[in-house]
Structures are given as structure tokens and as C-alpha cells.
Amino acid sequence: MTKQATDYLIIGSGAVGLAFADTLLDEAPDVHITIVDRHGKPGGHWNDAYSFVALHQPSSFYGVNSMPLGSNRKDEMGVNKGLYELASGPEVSGYFERVMHQKLLPSGRVSYHPMSDYVGEGRFVSLLSGTVSEVDVRRRVVDASYFATQVPSTRKPRYAVAAGVRVVPPNALPDLWQKPEALPKHFTIVGAGKTAMDVGVWLLKCGARPDSISWVMPRDSWLINRQCVQPGMEFFKEVIGGQADQMEAFAAATSVDDLFARLEGCDQMLRIYPDQQPSMFHYATISKGEVALLRQIRQVVRKGHVQSIDDEGLLLDGGREPMPPGTLYIDCSASAVEQRAPQPVFQDGKMVLQLVRAPQPTFSAALIAYVEAHFENDLQKNQLCMPVPFPVNLAGYLTSTAVSTMNQVNWSQDEALRAWVRNSRLDGFGKLMASADKANAEHQAILGRLRSVARAAMGNVQKLMASASPAAH
Known part of the structure; x- marks a missing residue:
């Protein structure tokens, strides 16, 4: 048996584990991180996916905070023509190898153990040699496998x-x-x-x-209309205007089905x-x-x-x-996200990485790392990082939206956290809003419409949640 020590032991070197490690390294310069994963290289389920898989949303919203993914170009042909690029599976796999070998390992503060199975109590086993390693974890074990993505x-x-x-x-x-x-x-x-x-x-x-x-x-x-989740200012009307349209739909909806009909009517849903x-x-x-x-x-x-x-x-x-x-x-019957009951992100000696903004797992992991590095106690940390339940049906979208919005409101109350979110590569929409031209009447009208309806929208979401049957959640 070999022995070693670390501050954080991360279980999983997929997108979530790497996004957490990347931000923690930048925000807590004194920590050491150990990463354990069953795969032979970083990237998690991307190593197992079909060769023609690609991201659903633009590359600019995915990966780790410190390293861009893609070249921020638009596709000129095909079914994504006119919209920002979607990294292919091989591109994503190569990207995560670069994250590991050009950022994490060169820091001198990360140990990486591929082809290893974590068995609990700070111990992991090499799948190739059977060697058992014991790790003295000074701060927390970080479960980055909670999403249990299947292919x-x-x-x-x-x-x-x-x-x-x-x-x-x-x-x-x-x-x-x-x-x-x-x-x-x-x-x-x-x-x-x-x-x-x-x-x-x-x-x-x-x-x-x-x-x-x-x-x-x-x-x-x-399905979400991809045109409404674009990073460029030329899509300000579709993206930020689309968010205003969504809030108006939430504010006016009389039922869950009526909500989705309204979202389809304003081109947000397909x-x-x-x-x-x-x-x-x-x-x-x-x-x-x-x-x-x-x-x-x-x-x-x-x-x-x-x-x-x-x-x-x-x-x-x-x-x-x-x-x-x-x-x-x-x-194609595997579930992309296994349905699991949410639990506190921050626990005694442990963290369980979950969505804190749907549907962005890497942004969520990066934000959790920032909160871990800069806030004092687990009560405060958990108030800032309430897990967003993944919807199992239409009514579940109400709960996901309500929790995501509450988290966003809480983040906005802390000046430093608010600035980190706005500057995060993985956020995108905050940059669009912050970059709105004050002399552009259309931009300002959209922002005004978004602000004016937000409170009514969230109030009606609570009513719709209360009226939905228990089986619908």
C-alpha cells in the first residue's frame, strides 16, 4: 500500500471534476489536489461517446474557466449554419487532455491517477496493478461523479x-x-x-x-431553440430578449402546458x-x-x-x-443524467458537485469551487449553492427555474462573486447584459422589460408549482 496526502481528493476527471479543479487552483493557490478516475485519460463519458457526438450548446459555454474551447467562430454550413460552433466529441476529448497536461499537472499541485477505482475512506485501487493507495485528505473528498452520465x-x-x-x-x-x-x-x-x-x-x-x-x-x-443561447452581441435580441420573453411567459402562464405553449409561441422552445x-x-x-x-x-x-x-x-x-x-x-436508451435526489453540496469533509445553474454542469462546478475558496462556513456556502433538481417531466422545469433564479439572486448580493460570474468564460449571458449599449434604445428596452417582469414571473412560478400535482414534479 502506498500513502500520500492532499487537500482535495476529486473522484472523477470528467468535465465537472476538471472544471472544479481548474477554478480551485486559481482561487486557492495554496491547495494540493488529487484526481482519481477509472478512465485511462481525462474527459469522463466523452471517452465513451459515439464519434459523431457534439455539444448541444456553443463551445464558449463549456469546459473549464481558464482555457477557451474552440475558436469562437460560426458554422457556415449544415444544420447549425449561422450559429456559433459546437465542439465535436474528439475536439472535447482533446481539449480535456490539454487541460490536464497543459494546466493542471504543470501547476505542480495536482496528482492524477487514471485507471484507478476509488473504494472509499480515502483509498483507491489501480485497475491495472491492484495496488492500493491511501490518501490523507486534509480538507475534503469531492464527488464529481454525482451526475452519473451514461452513454x-x-x-x-x-x-x-x-x-x-x-x-x-x-x-x-x-x-x-x-x-x-x-x-x-x-x-x-x-x-x-x-x-x-x-x-x-x-x-x-x-x-x-x-x-x-x-x-x-x-x-x-x-427542446430549447439553440438560436436563443448564443454568445455574440449580434444575438442580443434573441438571447436577452428571449429571456425577457421567457419571464413574460412565466408571469402569464395559467398551467404548465400553457407555459410551454407560450414558450413555443415566442420561439424559445421547439x-x-x-x-x-x-x-x-x-x-x-x-x-x-x-x-x-x-x-x-x-x-x-x-x-x-x-x-x-x-x-x-x-x-x-x-x-x-x-x-x-x-x-x-x-x-439510444441510456439516460444522460441519472435521476438522484439533491443533497447538500458542502458536507463535513465532503463535497457533492451538482447543478447550481441549469443546465450548465461545468459552470456550476467552477462556481462551487469559487465559493469553497472564498466563503467561510458550510451554512453560507450551501445557501449560495442550492442544488438545482434536474427535471423529470414538464413541471420539473418550474422547480429547476425557481432554484436557479434564487441562486442567481444570492450571487448578485456579493460584489466579488457577482464580478466573478460576470467575468467567467462559462457564463456568457452576464457578459451580454453588461455589454449592452446604453445608447441603443432597443437594448435598453429589452433590459427594462426583463427587469420589470422578473418578480411577477417568479411569483407565478411558485403558484404554478403549488397547483401542479405531486406526480408532476
Whole structure:
């Protein structure tokens, strides 16, 4: 057994753990950090994701605070044309390697242990040698694995699959060319989340006919319009004006369904199929170009979740659905975020990194690190960092918005924290508001509208939360 000492032991070198470590190094120059992770390189689930995955939101909002991601350019073609770049999976993986090897390790204050499993009580085990290491943690153990992000390639489907049926994760799709004699004539996407949407877009862009694709969609989703989350001043009307539109929708809504109808009416929310009423919202962000492409898929199966797949087709909650012989099933049913009950971020000798602003996990981790470095006691720290519950349904969006807004109000009361948020690379929207031209009548009118309706909006959110049924939260 080897022994070592550290101030903070971080479990996980994914986006959240690295964002926390990066800010803590900058804000607490006397600390030492040890990072333990099962993967062989930093980046967490990005190491396991399908090769054509990309960020949902602009690169400028993601990663660690001290190192830019991307070149702040706009896409000139494709479904994201005219909007700021979205880093691809390989770009993100390379970025996190640079964070580790160009920022964290060169500091001399970070120890990194890949291919190691944390087993508790300050001990971790090398997956390759079995060597047990014991760490004397002087301050806190930091759980950066709370989100438990899953990708299909790392888990088996929850439904039964008969022998001979081809079920693959999205990772396998780019390799289909290697066996041209076995190329499928029909594709069935299993799952309704952003991974499934990515697969649908990829298949269509790569030449699959829309009528050769079936899509098993247990629930339709409301989706954030990506045009409304852009970092440039040229999008001030869409972004800050869009936030004012959102507040007006919150203030006027009479029910959860009415709220989303109003958000769709002011172009903040999108749905793929206009004739379907969505019942899910997970903060997935999409462009109108992607929506238009996905609407070409008309063979949509809405019979609940898959129970089993055999050579004749699918057995679902709502009955059987036949599929053509030789169908290739693409499993997209893994949950991006495991549903877990929120708990205090700051605990005795421990921290549990969670969302403090939805849906921004890396900004949240960076802000938590700032609070850890600059505030005195856990009571005050937890008041500033109330965990934002991830919505499991439409009503959950109300709670997420209410807690995010309360956190933002609390941050604004501290001058230094307020300045850190405004200057953070991961914030973005605060910069847009601070950069508003005082001589620009349109900008000032938008800011005035946002300020005037914010209180009424949050008041009505509380009423809507109270009126929603317990099962809806």
C-alpha cells in the first residue's frame, strides 16, 4: 500500500471534476489536489461517446474557466449554419487532455491517477496493478461523479434481445462500411433523447432514406431553440430578449402546458412533431435545421418503452410493432443524467458537485469551487449553492427555474462573486447584459422589460408549482 496526502481528493476527471479543479487552483493557490478516475485519460463519458457526438450548446459555454474551447467562430454550413460552433466529441476529448497536461499537472499541485477505482475512506485501487493507495485528505473528498452520465456503449439495454437480432450502440454506425454485404435495409432508433436525435440526423446526413428509418419514441420532448443561447452581441435580441420573453411567459402562464405553449409561441422552445404534445423536458438544445431534418422521419412508434426485441419486431408497453427482417436496432436508451435526489453540496469533509445553474454542469462546478475558496462556513456556502433538481417531466422545469433564479439572486448580493460570474468564460449571458449599449434604445428596452417582469414571473412560478400535482414534479 502506498500513502500520500492532499487537500482535495476529486473522484472523477470528467468535465465537472476538471472544471472544479481548474477554478480551485486559481482561487486557492495554496491547495494540493488529487484526481482519481477509472478512465485511462481525462474527459469522463466523452471517452465513451459515439464519434459523431457534439455539444448541444456553443463551445464558449463549456469546459473549464481558464482555457477557451474552440475558436469562437460560426458554422457556415449544415444544420447549425449561422450559429456559433459546437465542439465535436474528439475536439472535447482533446481539449480535456490539454487541460490536464497543459494546466493542471504543470501547476505542480495536482496528482492524477487514471485507471484507478476509488473504494472509499480515502483509498483507491489501480485497475491495472491492484495496488492500493491511501490518501490523507486534509480538507475534503469531492464527488464529481454525482451526475452519473451514461452513454449506450457502456451499458446493456434494459430490454431483452433475442438471438440473431442486431442491436448496436451509436458508436457502431460509422463502422458499417467495413461489411458492405451486411449493410441493413432498415434502421430502428430506440430512445427519444438527444442521443436518438443525433443518430437520426447522422443517418439522414449520411444518405439513409427517411422511409428506411423507424423511431421508437416513448415520449416527445420540448427542446430549447439553440438560436436563443448564443454568445455574440449580434444575438442580443434573441438571447436577452428571449429571456425577457421567457419571464413574460412565466408571469402569464395559467398551467404548465400553457407555459410551454407560450414558450413555443415566442420561439424559445421547439418540438419535432407539431401534432404531438410533448411530456418531457431535459434541457436538450437543438437548431431549427436539425428539427426540419428529423421531421422527415415519419415512422414513429409511440407505444411506450421497449420490453423485448425478436426477429419479428418489437414488444412494447403498448403492444407489438412489426419490423422488416434484418432491421438494425440502434440503442439510444441510456439516460444522460441519472435521476438522484439533491443533497447538500458542502458536507463535513465532503463535497457533492451538482447543478447550481441549469443546465450548465461545468459552470456550476467552477462556481462551487469559487465559493469553497472564498466563503467561510458550510451554512453560507450551501445557501449560495442550492442544488438545482434536474427535471423529470414538464413541471420539473418550474422547480429547476425557481432554484436557479434564487441562486442567481444570492450571487448578485456579493460584489466579488457577482464580478466573478460576470467575468467567467462559462457564463456568457452576464457578459451580454453588461455589454449592452446604453445608447441603443432597443437594448435598453429589452433590459427594462426583463427587469420589470422578473418578480411577477417568479411569483407565478411558485403558484404554478403549488397547483401542479405531486406526480408532476
